[in-house]
Amino acid sequence: MAATDAVESSVVYQELIQIADAVAREKGIERETVVEAMEQAIQHAGKRKYGLELDIRAEIDRTSGAVTLQRFIEVVESDGVEVPGAQLSIEDARQANPIAQVGDFIAEELPPIEFGRIAAQTAKQVIVQKVREAERERQYGEYKDRVGEIINGLVKRPEHGNWIIDLGKAEAMLRRDDCLPREILRRGDRVRAYIYDVRQEPRGPQIFISHTHPQFMAKLFAQEVPEIYDGIIEIKAVARDPGSRAKIAVVSNDSSIDPVGACVGMRGSRVQAVVSELGGEKIDIIPWSHDTATFVVNALQPAEVAKVVMDEEDRRMEVVVPDDQLSLAIGRRGQNVRLASQLVGWDIDIMTETDESERRIEEMRLRSEHFIEALDVDDVLARLLVTEGFSEADEVAYVPVEELAGIEGLDEAIAQELQSRALGYVEERDRQMDERRRELGVSDELAAIEVLSPTMLVQLGEKDIKTLDDLGDLAGDELLEDYLPGSYLTLDEANAIIMAARAHWFEGEEAEETEAEDNAEAETDESAATEEETAS
Numbered sequence: 001m002a003a004t005d006a007v008e009s010s011v012v013y014q015e016l017i018q019i020a021d022a023v024a025r026e027k028g029i030e031r032e033t034v035v036e037a038m039e040q041a042i043q044h045a046g047k048r049k050y051g052l053e054l055d056i057r058a059e060i061d062r063t064s065g066a067v068t069l070q071r072f073i074e075v076v077e078s079d080g081v082e083v084p085g086a087q088l089s090i091e092d093a094r095q096a097n098p099i100a101q102v103g104d105f106i107a108e109e110l111p112p113i114e115f116g117r118i119a120a121q122t123a124k125q126v127i128v129q130k131v132r133e134a135e136r137e138r139q140y141g142e143y144k145d146r147v148g149e150i151i152n153g154l155v156k157r158p159e160h161g162n163w164i165i166d167l168g169k170a171e172a173m174l175r176r177d178d179c180l181p182r183e184i185l186r187r188g189d190r191v192r193a194y195i196y197d198v199r200q201e202p203r204g205p206q207i208f209i210s211h212t213h214p215q216f217m218a219k220l221f222a223q224e225v226p227e228i229y230d231g232i233i234e235i236k237a238v239a240r241d242p243g244s245r246a247k248i249a250v251v252s253n254d255s256s257i258d259p260v261g262a263c264v265g266m267r268g269s270r271v272q273a274v275v276s277e278l279g280g281e282k283i284d285i286i287p288w289s290h291d292t293a294t295f296v297v298n299a300l301q302p303a304e305v306a307k308v309v310m311d312e313e314d315r316r317m318e319v320v321v322p323d324d325q326l327s328l329a330i331g332r333r334g335q336n337v338r339l340a341s342q343l344v345g346w347d348i349d350i351m352t353e354t355d356e357s358e359r360r361i362e363e364m365r366l367r368s369e370h371f372i373e374a375l376d377v378d379d380v381l382a383r384l385l386v387t388e389g390f391s392e393a394d395e396v397a398y399v400p401v402e403e404l405a406g407i408e409g410l411d412e413a414i415a416q417e418l419q420s421r422a423l424g425y426v427e428e429r430d431r432q433m434d435e436r437r438r439e440l441g442v443s444d445e446l447a448a449i450e451v452l453s454p455t456m457l458v459q460l461g462e463k464d465i466k467t468l469d470d471l472g473d474l475a476g477d478e479l480l481e482d483y484l485p486g487s488y489l490t491l492d493e494a495n496a497i498i499m500a501a502r503a504h505w506f507e508g509e510e511a512e513e514t515e516a517e518d519n520a521e522a523e524t525d526e527s528a529a530t531e532e533e534t535a536s
Contacts, residue, residue: 035060042067046110054086056110069110075100132204139170140205144198150219151209155189165191170207178210180279181243192277194219212242217283220274221248225263233259236288239342243279247299247339249288260285286343293317296348299340303329306353313490316347323352367391374425375418384409385418397422430454442466449500451493456484471501 019038024031042058046069050056055072073086075093093100100106153165153172163174163185174185174193185191193209194216210216218235227233232254240246252259263285264271271283289295293308296317307320321329329350330337341348351359364386371382374393388407390396396404396418404415433454437447440461445468447457463483465471474483476495484494 032062035062042069050110051085053083055105067112069112071108071110073106073108075102075104075106077102136204139207140198140200143170143195143205143207144200147195147198148215148219149195150192150216150223151195152190152192153209155185155187155191157187165193165209167207170205172207172209174209174211178208178212180211180281183211183243183279211278212240214238214240214246217246217248217274217278217281220277221263221270224270224273225265227252227257227259227262232257233262237343237345239339240281241335241339243281245282245284245335245339246278247284247286247343249286249295249299249343251288260287284339292344292346296340296344296346299343300329300336300348303336305329307356310346314347315345316349318349318351318356320351320353320356323354326350326352371396375421377418377421393422393425397426433458437461440466443468445504446471446501449497451489451497451500456487459484459487468501468504472498472505474498 019034021031023034039058039060042060043056046056046058047054050071055074057070057072059068059070060066061068071085073088075090076087078089078091081087081089088106090100090102093104093106097106151167151172153167156164156166156171158164159173161176163179165172165174172193172195174191178193179185191211193211194213195207196210196213196215197206197208199206199208215238217240218238221235222228225233228235228250233250233252235248235250237249238246239248248263250259250263252262262270271285275281275283284301286295286298286301289298293310296308296319297305300319300321303321303325305319305321309318309320311317319329328336331339337348337350364383367386367390368379368382371377371385371390371393372379375382375396384407385396390399399419401412401415401419404410404418405412407415410418430453434447434457437454437457440458442457442461443466446452446460446466447454452460460466460471460483465474465483471479476491476498479494479498480487480489480491489497
């Protein structure tokens, strides 16, 4: 009878190992992880049978599958037994083992557990939970380093408007926003998509894939164009209006290879393969250039560009096009200029040559009127100053006389007279503005900030910014946009003004820090003097 039990136990043990091997292969996880989950399940069942407060441990032999169940009893001081069955006094322990010490553990083997229905169900739940956790860790570890790759999968099911894609060993989510417009998917469809994010969430790793991500198109080109894969041609920028139109900027590291031609392919075969994958999305392949102006001219193709005026500080540019090219440059619903702006990374304003000419004429008129009024000169001289790039009387007042005299049609006497009139105008204007500033109640402390001109102080006062605290409560961009529009200050200068207004907030703290430093130095000197006296 005993021999029969031993044979049956051996069969059961071997089945445990076989089950562990099968689960490990099916889930793609380590066999050791499954065996450890089984050990925890048996250990959990043992605690439910013998007592949850006991230290019961299970071990499965990795070769034979034999299960060992043991209770570990901690040796404690004579009066330290708080959990009978889990702790044993040192006197009792030494009756069994004369060399036992406090802190040792005595292992006591327990009989095998006969799993009832509830115990078996509990063990199964523990194993399933541990295997699921291990499977999630495996999936996360496998896919977190694959962000930026294109993967293949099968459409599995819809879920709240999104699609679950079966990747084989994991599932990915193709959200509604990541699908192409008018894209129709059905269960069982094979799809290719771009992995753009992998997150570890409570319900397991979430793999997000996309058909609309700009880099999806870049990766498709890398698959179709060997020169991109080999690094001979480099993709510099991508801009997409998914499902409709896209622009991609490329440059060749080999002067003998045309980057645009290589991406188009023989009879357009390469670009057409990408277009088909993207549901017919039209793709403009643009030659990239180090020169931003040249790059934006290329990016606005097929429209022709007459002139580009750049504002590098705000990364904004005005692009002038012939009148008959305006609609082509802007594109349908602004698509062409929007994609060009994304590609270049600058804000682009489109205007026709007629609009630009009218604006230039209006600017010339306004600036000329300013000089006529401020300097008491005729229209010819005023237009001459505007043509030479002067826009304000302040510029004439403080420019070197030699520069004014160097203008064709002006001699040194006229230049000195113009500068004298400009200085007189600026001083009178600043005096009037200072009076207005005082009437508005703008504090002298605020006026002491050097960068703020009298005109700026009046602008601030008219918008209820009258003290250092009022100004200090603002942000730099807020000061530029809402309180001093058109002041030609940079964001750095605006931030410096704000910090100057806030300086008095920290004066008390600086005084305390200085006093603390002085006290620390005095204590150090006193300590050193005491040590010298002791030594002598």
